[in-house]
Amino acid sequence: MYRAGIDIGGTSIKIGLVDDKLEIVRRSAIPFQCVGGEKVAAMIAEEIHKLLKQEPAIESIESVGVVVPGSIDKTQSIVIDAHNLGFHGVPFRAQLQAQFPSIPVYLANDADGAALAELGRGAFEGCKTAVLLTLGTGVGGGVILGGRMFSGGTGLGAELGHMTLVNGGEACTCGNHGCVEAYCSASALKRDGIRAMHAHPESMLCAKSGGDESKIDAKFVIDCAKEGDAVAKTVFDAYVDHLAAACISIVHILDPEVIAIGGGVCHAGEFLFEPLRKGIDKKCFFSEHGAIVPAVMGNDAGIIGAAMLADNAK
Amino acid sequence: MYRAGIDIGGTSIKIGLVDDKLEIVRRSAIPFQCVGGEKVAAMIAEEIHKLLKQEPAIESIESVGVVVPGSIDKTQSIVIDAHNLGFHGVPFRAQLQAQFPSIPVYLANDADGAALAELGRGAFEGCKTAVLLTLGTGVGGGVILGGRMFSGGTGLGAELGHMTLVNGGEACTCGNHGCVEAYCSASALKRDGIRAMHAHPESMLCAKSGGDESKIDAKFVIDCAKEGDAVAKTVFDAYVDHLAAACISIVHILDPEVIAIGGGVCHAGEFLFEPLRKGIDKKCFFSEHGAIVPAVMGNDAGIIGAAMLADNAK
Numbered sequence: 001m002y003r004a005g006i007d008i009g010g011t012s013i014k015i016g017l018v019d020d021k022l023e024i025v026r027r028s029a030i031p032f033q034c035v036g037g038e039k040v041a042a043m044i045a046e047e048i049h050k051l052l053k054q055e056p057a058i059e060s061i062e063s064v065g066v067v068v069p070g071s072i073d074k075t076q077s078i079v080i081d082a083h084n085l086g087f088h089g090v091p092f093r094a095q096l097q098a099q100f101p102s103i104p105v106y107l108a109n110d111a112d113g114a115a116l117a118e119l120g121r122g123a124f125e126g127c128k129t130a131v132l133l134t135l136g137t138g139v140g141g142g143v144i145l146g147g148r149m150f151s152g153g154t155g156l157g158a159e160l161g162h163m164t165l166v167n168g169g170e171a172c173t174c175g176n177h178g179c180v181e182a183y184c185s186a187s188a189l190k191r192d193g194i195r196a197m198h199a200h201p202e203s204m205l206c207a208k209s210g211g212d213e214s215k216i217d218a219k220f221v222i223d224c225a226k227e228g229d230a231v232a233k234t235v236f237d238a239y240v241d242h243l244a245a246a247c248i249s250i251v252h253i254l255d256p257e258v259i260a261i262g263g264g265v266c267h268a269g270e271f272l273f274e275p276l277r278k279g280i281d282k283k284c285f286f287s288e289h290g291a292i293v294p295a296v297m298g299n300d301a302g303i304i305g306a307a308m309l310a311d312n313a314k
Numbered sequence: 315m316y317r318a319g320i321d322i323g324g325t326s327i328k329i330g331l332v333d334d335k336l337e338i339v340r341r342s343a344i345p346f347q348c349v350g351g352e353k354v355a356a357m358i359a360e361e362i363h364k365l366l367k368q369e370p371a372i373e374s375i376e377s378v379g380v381v382v383p384g385s386i387d388k389t390q391s392i393v394i395d396a397h398n399l400g401f402h403g404v405p406f407r408a409q410l411q412a413q414f415p416s417i418p419v420y421l422a423n424d425a426d427g428a429a430l431a432e433l434g435r436g437a438f439e440g441c442k443t444a445v446l447l448t449l450g451t452g453v454g455g456g457v458i459l460g461g462r463m464f465s466g467g468t469g470l471g472a473e474l475g476h477m478t479l480v481n482g483g484e485a486c487t488c489g490n491h492g493c494v495e496a497y498c499s500a501s502a503l504k505r506d507g508i509r510a511m512h513a514h515p516e517s518m519l520c521a522k523s524g525g526d527e528s529k530i531d532a533k534f535v536i537d538c539a540k541e542g543d544a545v546a547k548t549v550f551d552a553y554v555d556h557l558a559a560a561c562i563s564i565v566h567i568l569d570p571e572v573i574a575i576g577g578g579v580c581h582a583g584e585f586l587f588e589p590l591r592k593g594i595d596k597k598c599f600f601s602e603h604g605a606i607v608p609a610v611m612g613n614d615a616g617i618i619g620a621a622m623l624a625d626n627a628k
Binding site: 127128129130143145146152153154155156157158159160162163164165166167168169174176178183241242245246248249250252253254255256257282283285286288289290 | 441442443444457459460466467468469470471472473474476477478479480481482483488490492497555556559560562563564566567568569570571596597599600602603604
């Protein structure tokens with residue numbers, strides 16, 4: 001049995017044919033073009049049929065699942081807002097269903113799909129309760145409850161990046177203040193690195209960037225901290241403390257078996273995870289808690305999570 | 315069919331016989347004595363048998379459920395810590411089971427039981443996903459997921475009062491800083507009222523208390539705010555803003571159908587709930603969210619939630 005999994009991003013659409021073991025047996029990518037839902041659906045269908053021709057062993061697919069970087073309505077049918085795709089109120093599930101009239105089509109948010117992929121063959125294998133937190137330009141994530149993808153109690157889903165971390169604190173892109181995203185995103189680490197660079201002309205942050213803000217990003221701050229710059233280390237330590245506090249909120253409401261952290265910041269590896277676990281241990285009300293681990297599905301999370309949507313809907 | 319529900323508190327043990335409609339058909343209360351689990355279990359059994367004699371229509375009970383103000387182990391059998399009861403590592407389920415060898419006995423945390431009672435015939439009727447937040451000396455609560463009491467992903471349960479609200483902020487009783495409890499408990503409102511009283515000798519807080527800290531509690535601050543004292547109103551507004559931010563964290567991870575607020579602070583009624591809902595609307599990432607309502611089960615929540623444990627375990 002094979003399923004198609006599709007991961008639509010702002011620059012490319014990744015398409016995969018996925019087998020029972022959740023392996024991607026054939027894949028391709030086409031550029032994303034901002035041409036509206038119907039045309040995007042037609043391009044996807046064309047590409048899937050091309051893949052099927054290339055793989056004659058696969059006679060047919062049993063379902064099509066697609067994940068998008070945006071909010072989905074309660075019926076899991078309409079993309080309410082996906083800014084990178086120019087999709088606003090787009091009935092994308094129906095548009096894709098029109099291309100595949102005889103098999104079921106599913107739609108989900110990409111972070112929810114990524115959490116599902118971790119459940120399928122990643123960090124959440126065998127879990128009933130788990131949370132994925134992705135640290136990128138923003139902070140997203142997905143929640144597994146009862147061994148299934150959780151789409152929110154009223155169907156709105158989770159917005160882990162907009163849980164409160166420092167009420168009244170740093171401005172967030174959402175218009176609120178003090179959200180997790182305003183402290184734990186890669187953008188927040190970059191922001192604090194730039195501030196520290198200006199405040200500390202003696203720092204490596206300043207020497208290595210030549211005072212040029214555009215040269216500073218999250219990786220730059222982490223690299224300076226790794227190389228022993230005290231100023232960058234202070235910025236990074238504060239970042240880790242905030243991330244630990246964000247995890248603590250998740251631990252104290254869901255007590256998950258696993259929290260997985262994904263996104264670019266994770267490339268810091270144990271330089272991040274070791275102090276993060278210590279910070280969580282220190283702040284935790286319980287004497288123990290679930291594991292804190294890196295997400296493992298990486299770039300394939302979208303395709304695999306999308307392919308799993310059919311089973312998750314059962 | 316009848317069940318016994320028992321709510322053990324630091325001063326009294328409330329016992330009720332509960333029918334199919336979750337009505338307490340007969341009840342009593344006996345003083346709590348700090349005499350250890352076995353003797354407490356024997357006292358409870360004696361009282362239940364007394365109640366059964368008083369109600370000859372009830373031939374037998376089908377289960378015994380008990381809730382305690384403390385942490386329960388993952389097997390729902392041992393009271394790890396219930397400071398008010400002097401119970402530390404007490405195998406209370408087995409001790410009570412020894413008194414009722416032929417029927418099942420269940421044990422839970424009292425806030426979890428209260429959430430279950432709201433599900434049975436209170437604010438959560440018909441809900442799949444709901445959260446109870448109780449604002450008292452501390453902040454507790456319980457989580458309903460999938461239409462059942464949720465005992466945490468690893469069995470540790472929820473500690474909603476120790477989610478992060480202002481990372482690095484006010485000291486909390488748990489040793490951490492900036493917990494929800496450090497801002498949203500009745501104790502926090504009292505603390506901020508006392509501070510404001512000292513800082514503002516011109517305020518009603520000072521005039522009405524005569525500068526006596528011991529006269530100030532949460533209700534006192536709320537009453538002064540209701541009577542129009544600007545200083546007390548500022549303290550109360552900050553309290554409501556923090557409570558809204560705490561609810562926002564819950565909304566953005568679980569998107570519950572209902573959040574119910576219980577505890578003494580709720581007696582403020584719409585003076586609390588109207589600005590609370592506005593604050594949540596303003597901070598919410600979604601354009602809508604579940605209802606924010608007062609808890610309704612009050613003093614009976616413990617007995618009824620305890621009686622419901624048998625069904626919840628099915």
